[in-house]
Amino acid sequence: MIKQQSVNSKFKLKLILKITQAINENLSIDELLQQYKYILFDELKIGKIAVYKFNSNWEKLLVSGISKECIDKIKIEKHLSSISEITYISRDLPEVFWSFDFIIPIIHKNSVLAYILIGDIDEEMEGMSPAIKHLSFIQTISNIIIVAMENKRLYEQLLIQEAFKKEMELASKIQNLLIPNQSSLPQNQYISTRGYYQPHFEIGGDYYDFINFNDQELGFCIGDVSGKGIPAALIMSNFQATLRALFRPETPLDELMVQLNKKVCDNSSSEKFLTFFIGIYNYTTRKLKYVNASHHPPLLYNFKSRETTLLKKGCIGLGMLNEIPAISIGEVTINEHSKLLCYTDGLIELERDDQMEVGVQFLTNMFATPKNISDTFTDLIHYIDIGKKNNAVIDDISLFGIEFKTTHM
Template structure:
């Protein structure tokens, strides 16, 4: 008897060693599951097995010796989740579970990772059934295998998260290169400029740009793709390349908008659209031509008259319709010392509880004063930082300003 027990113990230790070696040798989840199935079927002579494991949802990962019909009828939450320890499956259980003899939950910390159902082929066999004989051992190796599988899944998920993080960091660096930094913004005897860019996530769907066409003309724009994150950033990066290729002083702004609209329609899904403000300023004539495509109207403040003008003329947003039905080109002569503020909706839409507050008037008041552009932007950035601190900022924020010198 003692000798037989020693033989059995050695047999089980060898099986555990075989499994742990497979784990240490970094077998795949599929290979570990095959090892587990082989131990139960071939070594322990278990007749029926069903293994249900929770990943993001409950999945059936192993079935042997029983009809799929019974398995398909099993509802984890209803039939199994109330059991936290090894349970004998009696006639009180639902009929589709009575093909099995025991239910074995597999725990990891405070949660259940898996449920194992086991049973014998021959209900009338002589001697002790394998399911009863090896019950505790099956629980042990089940815990080893399932926890190892979970660790591998979590490690794989961690690697994927790290890879995504690196990709996002790279995308963020690339996007920051595409967005003009303060040192590259135009500064000359005619104008001074300021810019600010803050994506809600690591990358976003906002964009602004300046293009020096020649010694007399400056092109500039600001845009905002509906939505946030990677999809919006991809559309915007494609749009930036298109705009840079098409935007020039020889192409009238209304023709440019038709071309840009076609590109946005071709390159984005139906639910995505883009708002845009685009302008061309002539240093010599001091004329500003612009089109506002459903963007927040930029603010133009006149230092001499103290008047603030909202630049609204334009058309619908890009990508809203296959063809833009009507485009109005705005034109204004900036005869006095003035400053312009262009911004995306993240600047004015702040979340307060369950409500969204649009504080256009607050921004107008903050901008429409005798402060120069640099000091004005200091006030605007302080407003943004306060919103970030209070977690009220829920969208990408971009803004740029131009101070037209007297």
């Protein structure tokens, strides 16, 4: 008897070492399952087995020795969710289990990771049933195999996440190159500028730009693609390249908008569109021509009169329709000391104390002050806490400001 127990112990130890070696060799999940199946069927003489494992949902990992008709009747949430310990399948349990002898739950980190159903083919065999004889050992090796599979899955998932994270970091760096940094913004005797950009995720669908056409003319724009994340960023990156290729001071703004609308329709799905504002300012004539394509109207504040004007003239958003029905070009002569604020909707949809507190009027009041554009931006960013750790941010945020100087300043 003692000798037989010793033989059995060595036999089981050999199998555990074999499984451990397979795990250490980093075999695939399918290869581990084949090893597991070999041990149960060929070494332990188990006749029937079904393995269910939970990933994001329940999956059948292994089925053998049992008909598909029987397996298809088993519904994990309905039939197995209440089982948390090894259970002998008596006639008190649902009939769907009667082809098996035991249910073995695999517990990992206080939750059921898998269910193993085992049974013998020959119910009339002499001597002890293999399922009963090796029950504890089957639980042990099942636990080793299933946990190893789970660890392998989590590790592979981590690798994918890390690779995705690196790709997103690279994409973020590339996109940031498309957004002007403060050192590259135009600063001269005619204007001062400030800009700010913060995507909700690593990359986003907001965009602003400045283009110095010549010594007399400055082009600028701001846009916001519907949605967030990668799809919006791809559309905006493509749009930025298109705009840079088409935006010229000699091209009328209404013609430019027609061309841009066609490109957006060609390059994006029907549910994606852009709100967009574009302008050209002439330093000599002090005239600003613009088109607002359903974007939040920029604020133009006159320091002398203390009046704020909303720049609303324009058309529908780009990509909303295949053809823009009508386009109005706005024109403003800025003879006096003034400042302009262009922004995306993320700025006025910041949450503070669980309330949508930062609205257009609130923003207007903050902007309509005697402070220059640099100090105004410092106050804006500080007051509404536009920081990367600010949990109130629910969308991409872009804003830029231009201060129009006078010759006697």
